[in-house]
Amino acid sequence: APDIDVAAVKGHLNELQSIADSNGGNRAHGQPGYKASLDYIKGKLDAAGFTTAIQEFDFNGSTGYNLIADWPGSSADQVVMAGAHLDSVGRGPGINDNGSGSAGILEVALAVAKADLKPAKQLRFAWWGAEEYGMVGSTHYVGKLGSGGLSKIDSYLNFDMIGSPNPGYFVYDDDPELEKVFKDWYAAKDIATEPETEGDGRSDHAPFKERGVRVGGLFTGAETKKTQEQARNWGGTAGESFDPCYHSSCDTTKNLDDTALDYNSDAIASAIWDLSA
Numbered sequence: 001a002p003d004i005d006v007a008a009v010k011g012h013l014n015e016l017q018s019i020a021d022s023n024g025g026n027r028a029h030g031q032p033g034y035k036a037s038l039d040y041i042k043g044k045l046d047a048a049g050f051t052t053a054i055q056e057f058d059f060n061g062s063t064g065y066n067l068i069a070d071w072p073g074s075s076a077d078q079v080v081m082a083g084a085h086l087d088s089v090g091r092g093p094g095i096n097d098n099g100s101g102s103a104g105i106l107e108v109a110l111a112v113a114k115a116d117l118k119p120a121k122q123l124r125f126a127w128w129g130a131e132e133y134g135m136v137g138s139t140h141y142v143g144k145l146g147s148g149g150l151s152k153i154d155s156y157l158n159f160d161m162i163g164s165p166n167p168g169y170f171v172y173d174d175d176p177e178l179e180k181v182f183k184d185w186y187a188a189k190d191i192a193t194e195p196e197t198e199g200d201g202r203s204d205h206a207p208f209k210e211r212g213v214r215v216g217g218l219f220t221g222a223e224t225k226k227t228q229e230q231a232r233n234w235g236g237t238a239g240e241s242f243d244p245c246y247h248s249s250c251d252t253t254k255n256l257d258d259t260a261l262d263y264n265s266d267a268i269a270s271a272i273w274d275l276s277a
């Protein structure tokens with residue numbers, strides 16, 4: 001898999017920040033900054049040759065939108081999916097939560113196009129709406145897929161907060177094989193990981209897991225405070241939250257750890273290449 005350029009990931013995050021800045025400070029469901037974020041991501045994917053579709057749903061009196069992007073050329077009997085929620089909370093621009101996952105998978109998708117990858121399995125990327133209201137977009141998608149569509153999903157990888165400013169390296173422990181893909185990647189770099197527990201059931205992998213799809217993912221931590229031992233392993237500040245700006249107005253482009261964002265983007269690319277081969 002290619003090395004993902006973290007500067008490119010940060011370029012997308014700067015765009016999402018300026019979209020929030022010019023749309024009342026957020027990119028929340030039902031607000032103009034959400035649709036502008038989606039249009040930005042869709043434009044990049046369309047230019048790169050993805051087949052994109054916008055899936056609409058209604059929630060709370062507003063239209064919500066998921067963006068689904070398929071990489072053409074493979075048979076769709078076995079689909080490897082990567083997803084991230086694109087909506088922010090109303091209180092801020094949502095750059096770590098979850099511009100980070102959104103920009104990370106976008107740059108990996110663009111790398112797939114650049115490499116003109118011909119995977120054995122079909123690759124699909126998804127940006128979910130209204131996660132912050134209870135995984136509304138991803139739940140809608142899974143419901144519409146039906147059991148026929150669901151049985152074709154080989155695996156779903158979720159990325160919600162992958163650049164926390166005081167980062168931890170957490171790997172979803174829901175499926176042993178998918179967990180191993182990420183654990184091995186970090187082990188080869190001599191970086192310790194821990195099983196992700198803070199987010200169980202709290203992000204867009206949950207509706208997939210509930211319907212029997214195997215799920216995996218990465219997470220750098222939210223409100224929980226870093227322990228002394230974690231600070232020895234990972235650096236950063238013990239006794240402080242992994243993301244002190246979680247769901248706050250200060251979740252801006254300053255609220256990121258570039259190293260964590262870089263490692264996780266590279267690890268996503270590696271997983272996507274290996275799992276779709």
Ligand code: PHE
Pocket residue numbers: 097131132160161198199200202203219222
């Ligand atoms: N889903 C939570 C949110 O968007 C964040 C989260 C992700 C928390 C993963 C725990 C684990 O606010």
Ligand code: CA
Pocket residue numbers: 003004005006262263265266
């Ligand atoms: Ca990199």
Ligand code: ZN
Pocket residue numbers: 089097132247
């Ligand atoms: Zn959130």
Ligand code: ZN
Pocket residue numbers: 085097098131160161203
């Ligand atoms: Zn989130």
Ligand code: ZN
Pocket residue numbers: 172173174195196197200
């Ligand atoms: Zn878990």
